[in-house]
Amino acid sequence: NAGVTQTPKFRILKIGQSMTLQCTQDMNHNYMYWYRQDPGMGLKLIYYSVGAGITDKGEVPNGYNVSRSTTEDFPLRLELAAPSQTSVYFCASSYLGQGNEQYFGPGTRLTVT
Amino acid sequence: KQEVTQIPAALSVPEGENLVLNCSFTDSAIYNLQWFRQDPGKGLTSLLLIQSSQREQTSGRLNASLDKSSGRSTLYIAASQPGDSATYLCAVSSIGGGTSYGKLTFGQGTILTVHP
Numbered sequence: 001n002a003g004v005t006q007t008p009k010f011r012i013l014k015i016g017q018s019m020t021l022q023c024t025q026d027m028n029h030n031y032m033y034w035y036r037q038d039p040g041m042g043l044k045l046i047y048y049s050v051g052a053g054i055t056d057k058g059e060v061p062n063g064y065n066v067s068r069s070t071t072e073d074f075p076l077r078l079e080l081a082a083p084s085q086t087s088v089y090f091c092a093s094s095y096l097g098q099g100n101e102q103y104f105g106p107g108t109r110l111t112v113t
Numbered sequence: 114k115q116e117v118t119q120i121p122a123a124l125s126v127p128e129g130e131n132l133v134l135n136c137s138f139t140d141s142a143i144y145n146l147q148w149f150r151q152d153p154g155k156g157l158t159s160l161l162l163i164q165s166s167q168r169e170q171t172s173g174r175l176n177a178s179l180d181k182s183s184g185r186s187t188l189y190i191a192a193s194q195p196g197d198s199a200t201y202l203c204a205v206s207s208i209g210g211g212t213s214y215g216k217l218t219f220g221q222g223t224i225l226t227v228h229p
Contacts (some may be wrong), residue, residue, distance in 0.1 A: 031215040042117070042219030043157075043201060050215070058216065071204055090156060099164060100145060100206060104157040 001026050004087075004105035006091050011112045013081040021076040021101070021108050023091030031094045032074040034066065036087040043090060049074055050096075081112045115140045115207045119220035126193055126227055134223045136203030141181050144206040147217065148177050148188050151200045160201075161188070165208075166228040193227045200224050 007022045025032065030051050035043040035058075045058030049068040063085060065077040074093075078085060091105040116139045126132055136146070145164045149157040161170045161177040163186070169178040176189040190197060204217040 033215070033217075035219075040221070042221045043204075043217075044219075048216060078212055092157075094215055095217060099162055101159055101162045102147065102215075102217060103159065103203075104149075106156040 001017045003027065004093055005102055006089075006105035006108050008108060009106070012113065013078075015081060015083065015112060017081050018077070018079050019081070021078070021089055021091075021110075023074045023076070023105060024072050025074075025091075025093040025103070027093060027095070027103065027106060028030055028071060029093035029095045029103075030071070031096060031100070032068065033092045033094075034064070034074070034076045035090045035092065036060065037107075038087050046076065046089075049093065052075045078110075083112050095099060115143075115205060115218040117200075117203060117220040119203055119204055119223050122221070123222060123224040124226070126225075128193060128227055128229050130193050130227075131189070131191050132193055132225075134187040134190070134201050134222055134225070136188070137173050138184045138205045138218075139185075140207055141184050142208045143181060144208050146177075146179055146186050146203065146205050148175075148186075149202040149204065151202060151222070153199075157202065160191060176215075190225075193225075195227050195229055197227050198225055 033048040034046040047066040049055045092102045094102045148160045163179045174191040200222045201224045203220045
């Protein structure tokens with residue numbers, strides 16, 4: 001199993017540009033999450049999904065959108081990028097029936113200038 | 114709102130020492146607690162998961178305990194090694210309505226340095 005994979009690893013955006021961060025898991029997990037981590041801080045939840053077609057907001061959803069059309073994929077869309085969105089983005093997945101242990105991808109480092 | 118605090122923020126120890134990292138949370142109605150390791154520039158690796166009904170979990174030189182009533186967890190690392198140097202993060206999953214079980218609230222982490 002590849003686990004949780006994320007692309008791209010790094011990206012530089014100009015203010016106002018848009019992009020999609022990709023996340024795929026091959027563990028047949030029902031729950032998927034997007035977090036952001038700012039320097040010296042813990043992770044904060046942006047959005048999560050409990051299954052295909054079902055998404056909900058986390059702690060810091062403004063400026064982001066998500067969709068989940070399949071069990072495997074959970075892309076995060078940034079519209080009109082702002083410097084405040086400079087961060088490291090992590091995708092994670094879990095299976096509620098297995099104690100909900102979360103497995104994380106390697107992250108995407110995004111800089112908005 | 115659940116809040117998670119980790120103490121100390123940073124810790125530097127000589128190789129071979131036993132050490133304890135602390136995690137406290139404000140709402141004792143938790144589903145589980147998870148300890149992670151994060152190496153610089155890398156993702157998170159799950160170390161131990163403790164369900165709300167459990168008191169401790171062990172993996173190799175690591176032992177995590179959970180005291181739900183007092184809102185505390187500790188991660189004990191025995192015979193520390195330079196390879197243990199990393200940031201250690203504590204996260205709790207709170208009991209909530211509907212789909213809230215999966216949501217983790219993270220502490221800010223403890224930066225551990227083990228020097229030879």
